[in-house]
Amino acid sequence: ETDSKLQHTIANESKERTIPRTAHRLRIIIGYDRICVMDGGMIAEFDTPVHIFVMPHSIFRAICERS
Numbered sequence: 001e002t003d004s005k006l007q008h009t010i011a012n013e014s015k016e017r018t019i020p021r022t023a024h025r026l027r028i029i030i031g032y033d034r035i036c037v038m039d040g041g042m043i044a045e046f047d048t049p050v051h052i053f054v055m056p057h058s059i060f061r062a063i064c065e066r067s
Contacts, residue, residue, distance in 0.1 A: 026067055035060065 005026060007031040007064045010019070023029045030049050037045035037052065037059050044059055 026064060 010021075020040070020046070031034055032049060034047060035045075035049050035052065036043055039059055045055075052058050053064060055061060
């Protein structure tokens with residue numbers, strides 16, 4: 001319940017803003033406008049979650065498939 005309230009507050013209070021976040025739960029990430037996937041300290045993928053997911057060799061897609 002607390003996490004749900006926190007996620008709701010972050011989503012509502014951060015509209016029209018860029019907020020860097022580290023997120024480990026896919027259900028949170030999938031609702032973002034854009035995501036950045038890092039690999040070896042470098043940006044490997046940056047786009048909407050759906051666009052990255054449909055890329056055949058996407059790191060993000062591989063993470064989703066393993067979850």
